[in-house]
Amino acid sequence: MLQAIELSKRYEDGHLALDSLNLEIKPGEIFFLLGANGAGKTTTINLFLNFIDPTSGMLTINGIDVVKQPLLTKKYVSFVSENVMLYGNFSARQNLDFFANLGGKTNLTRKDYYNVMRSVGLQEDAFEKKLKTFSKGMRQKVGLAIAILKDADNVILDEPTSGLDPKSASELMQILANLRNKGKSILMCTHDIFRAKTVADRVGIMKEGRLVMLRNREEFLQDDLEKIYLHYMQEAIMFDDANLKS
Amino acid sequence: MIWLIAKKDFILNLTSSRFVIGFLLCLVIIPFTMVVSVDGYKNQMRVYEVDRAEALKKWQEVKVYSAVRPEIVKEPEALGIFTRGIEGNMGNSLTIRLGEYPLLLTGHAGTRDNPLLNAFFSIDFTTVIAILMSLLALVFSFDLFTREREEGTMKLVFTNGVSRSAFLMAKFLGVFITLVPILFFSFMLSTLIVVLNPAIAFSSAEWLGIILLFGAAILYLMVFILLGMVISAWSKKSSTAIVVSLLAWVWLLFLVPDIAYYSSQSVSKVAPYDNVLYSLDELDRVFREKTDEKWGEIQKQMGLDGIGHWNWSGGYDGYDELYGCTWETNEFHRRLNAWREPARLDNADKKWTFQKEWLDGLQRQERTRQVMSWLSPSEIFQQIASSLCRTSPESYLNYMQRIREYRATLIAYFHGKKLFESFSYFTQQDPKTFLTIAKTQQMEEEGFFDSKNFKVPPYWEGSYYLPLNLDDVPKFTFQKQNAAGSLKASLGLVVGLLSLGIALFLVVIGVFQKYDVR
Numbered sequence: 001m002l003q004a005i006e007l008s009k010r011y012e013d014g015h016l017a018l019d020s021l022n023l024e025i026k027p028g029e030i031f032f033l034l035g036a037n038g039a040g041k042t043t044t045i046n047l048f049l050n051f052i053d054p055t056s057g058m059l060t061i062n063g064i065d066v067v068k069q070p071l072l073t074k075k076y077v078s079f080v081s082e083n084v085m086l087y088g089n090f091s092a093r094q095n096l097d098f099f100a101n102l103g104g105k106t107n108l109t110r111k112d113y114y115n116v117m118r119s120v121g122l123q124e125d126a127f128e129k130k131l132k133t134f135s136k137g138m139r140q141k142v143g144l145a146i147a148i149l150k151d152a153d154n155v156i157l158d159e160p161t162s163g164l165d166p167k168s169a170s171e172l173m174q175i176l177a178n179l180r181n182k183g184k185s186i187l188m189c190t191h192d193i194f195r196a197k198t199v200a201d202r203v204g205i206m207k208e209g210r211l212v213m214l215r216n217r218e219e220f221l222q223d224d225l226e227k228i229y230l231h232y233m234q235e236a237i238m239f240d241d242a243n244l245k246s
Numbered sequence: 247m248i249w250l251i252a253k254k255d256f257i258l259n260l261t262s263s264r265f266v267i268g269f270l271l272c273l274v275i276i277p278f279t280m281v282v283s284v285d286g287y288k289n290q291m292r293v294y295e296v297d298r299a300e301a302l303k304k305w306q307e308v309k310v311y312s313a314v315r316p317e318i319v320k321e322p323e324a325l326g327i328f329t330r331g332i333e334g335n336m337g338n339s340l341t342i343r344l345g346e347y348p349l350l351l352t353g354h355a356g357t358r359d360n361p362l363l364n365a366f367f368s369i370d371f372t373t374v375i376a377i378l379m380s381l382l383a384l385v386f387s388f389d390l391f392t393r394e395r396e397e398g399t400m401k402l403v404f405t406n407g408v409s410r411s412a413f414l415m416a417k418f419l420g421v422f423i424t425l426v427p428i429l430f431f432s433f434m435l436s437t438l439i440v441v442l443n444p445a446i447a448f449s450s451a452e453w454l455g456i457i458l459l460f461g462a463a464i465l466y467l468m469v470f471i472l473l474g475m476v477i478s479a480w481s482k483k484s485s486t487a488i489v490v491s492l493l494a495w496v497w498l499l500f501l502v503p504d505i506a507y508y509s510s511q512s513v514s515k516v517a518p519y520d521n522v523l524y525s526l527d528e529l530d531r532v533f534r535e536k537t538d539e540k541w542g543e544i545q546k547q548m549g550l551d552g553i554g555h556w557n558w559s560g561g562y563d564g565y566d567e568l569y570g571c572t573w574e575t576n577e578f579h580r581r582l583n584a585w586r587e588p589a590r591l592d593n594a595d596k597k598w599t600f601q602k603e604w605l606d607g608l609q610r611q612e613r614t615r616q617v618m619s620w621l622s623p624s625e626i627f628q629q630i631a632s633s634l635c636r637t638s639p640e641s642y643l644n645y646m647q648r649i650r651e652y653r654a655t656l657i658a659y660f661h662g663k664k665l666f667e668s669f670s671y672f673t674q675q676d677p678k679t680f681l682t683i684a685k686t687q688q689m690e691e692e693g694f695f696d697s698k699n700f701k702v703p704p705y706w707e708g709s710y711y712l713p714l715n716l717d718d719v720p721k722f723t724f725q726k727q728n729a730a731g732s733l734k735a736s737l738g739l740v741v742g743l744l745s746l747g748i749a750l751f752l753v754v755i756g757v758f759q760k761y762d763v764r
């Protein structure tokens with residue numbers, strides 16, 4: 001379970017990137033966080049992973065305070081970044097092995113690694129190839145494989161579909177659905193409204209550091225999610241126009 | 247977890263081009279340097295053997311005590327192969343005289359036969375280690391953090407519950423276990439080259455010295471790895487880190503020692519030795535004048551018009567040897583020497599005050615240079631090394647001090663045996679065979695010296711006598727410092743290097759706690 005309570009983040013340059021954000025992702029739930037560029041999605045993730053400290057508010061992972069016990073909370077979360085970069089001079093399998101060991105999984109065999117790489121749709125001949133020869137999408141898949149291997153209760157993904165071909169992207173959605181069925185909490189930041197419609201249990205739209213809309217599956221399937229999204233973005237444009245005029 | 251990350255870095259390092267290049271550099275430079283050094287040592291050794299044989303020959307030819315001039319030939323330091331220190335700047339021998347304190351060694355300096363042949367490459371093993379290891383340490387550590395950050399792997403590592411201090415330790419360990427084998431290999435290679443030379447044999451103390459040198463090199467390596475880590479933790483980008491690292495490297499290895507060298511000369515000035523020589527010449531002149539006065543005085547005391555000699559050799563340095571002279575002449579020489587030699591010793595004492603002041607000045611200047619260059623870890627390492635290899639200025643000055651003490655022992659022996667006031671100081675002729683002037687005049691009147699029938703008595707010639715048996719005379723022995731002694735001498739510096747390492751470690755911990763992993 002991932003939880004953000006009255007979470008605010010003001011960067012050193014004074015920019016308020018998050019403004020009293022409240023968020024809760026329950027076990028067995030896929031949460032899609034939408035929002036324009038610069039809305040604060042990555043900031044939220046960085047806060048959950050304790051890469052940066054919140055200005056105010058609180059975050060918990062499985063009920064454990066992220067700021068107070070960062071090392072403990074890391075046990076219960078795996079992460080796929082926007083642009084997965086791994087050790088270029090290691091093969092895909094070696095990267096998997098390293099991170100699995102680091103995450104405490106020491107009894108995995110080559111077969112386990114191959115299986116998980118197959119499950120994320122990486123082609124067989126790439127398993128033992130050096131990662132520096134991989135395309136962005138292939139790296140993304142290895143990153144996903146690492147997250148799956150860790151088998152943590154919570155999975156955080158930052159724009160994981162960027163760089164994936166349509167087939168791989170829909171495979172990813174299937175994998176997320178499987179993880180949800182195993183009871184994981186999944187937070188996925190994305191611009192991909194189309195994918196949201198296929199698997200998301202709940203969708204939030206962020207704007208300028210605030211959660212401006214929150215709908216569950218029935219709600220956003222009734223309305224047209226695209227329209228809702230554009231509606232909220234439109235407001236922003238109008239707001240900017242108004243600013244310009246005055 | 248620490249070990250896991252360290253192992254990962256180690257494996258990645260092994261396959262990196264920097265490792266291969268570093269390894270090859272050692273493989274090429276170290277044998278080359280060692281061959282040059284070993285060759286230099288063997289040359290020194292040859293010179294030493296020749297000079298020592300010559301000194302022994304001279305010692306065995308002495309027929310009167312006034313000719314006792316022990317010649318000290320310094321044995322080249324075998325460990326000088328590793329750390330030349332000031333060995334090449336110094337002479338290798340010195341003649342002990344009554345009229346002078348031993349100041350610095352003279353004789354053959356350096357190792358090359360041809361002084362015109364300018365060596366284009368003459369750095370020793372320690373210098374190579376100091377340069378290569380610091381460079382490798384920085385090359386492997388400057389991007390320890392920046393690269394993981396730039397490649398985005400740092401985020402993933404930190405989502406796996408790795409604490410910052412564990413990560414830091416692991417990163418340090420990764421570089422350390424990459425470079426220690428290179429360092430070890432360098433030491434093995436260099437000792438192998440030495441050991442393969444049948445002409446060179448190390449004592450156990452020297453072996454221990456090499457091991458301690460290896461320990462110091464490890465410490466030195468750690469300091470530079472930590473320095474690279476501090477730079478890496480301070481930089482966001484690898485490109486900045488490498489520029490800063492290289493600047494730091496040039497500054498620490500080349501500029502600091504150079505600045506220390508030049509500024510020590512202006513901070514702690516030493517007058518040229520010519521000034522000292524001027525005072526010494528003045529004292530010697532006064533001494534000679536007094537000797538001339540005393541000469542006349544004794545002559546008057548003895549009621550002699552002049553001093554006639556049959557067979558006399560001597561010199562201003564106190565050497566005095568005569569045969570076939572009258573009793574009066576012998577007695578005159580005895581009385582003169584009884585006054586002159588103690589006076590010569592006094593004069594040497596006076597001269598020493600000037601010389602000591604100059605020597606202290608040199609020492610102060612060197613000390614200033616040393617202290618100033620403590621800003622550079624490589625200089626600290628070099629100072630430890632030359633101390634362990636007994637080629638430091640301190641070892642040299644200690645050696646000179648032993649020689650001066652030996653001179654005092656020798657003088658005490660002369661005093662104890664009352665040699666200055668004895669005939670044997672200048673002749674081996676039996677005093678019973680000394681003829682008085684009256685007696686010779688009588689013999690002349692009797693026609694004893696007529697060229698027809700006069701035959702010179704053989705005991706009137708120096709060649710009649712065998713050299714003196716000098717077994718009783720104290721010999722110079724030098725107890726080489728053992729490894730414990732050299733360790734003690736360099737302990738302060740070792741502690742200094744260690745504290746520097748600890749300080750850098752604390753800095754890198756402090757800086758890295760705030761490192762932005764994104």
Ligand SMILES: Nc1ncnc2c1ncn2[C@@H]1O[C@H](COP(=O)(O)OP(=O)(O)OP(=O)(O)O)[C@@H](O)[C@H]1O
Pocket residue numbers: 011012013015016017035036037038039040041042043044
């Ligand atoms: N280190 C930083 N210092 C100052 N401002 C920052 C910093 N990082 C992000 N910001 C600002 O915070 C706001 C939110 O950024 P964030 O990266 O969270 O956006 P995002 O929703 O992930 O956007 P995108 O869709 O482009 O990934 C942006 O206005 C950005 O300029």
Ligand SMILES: [Mg+2]
Pocket residue numbers: 041042043082158
């Ligand atoms: Mg983002």
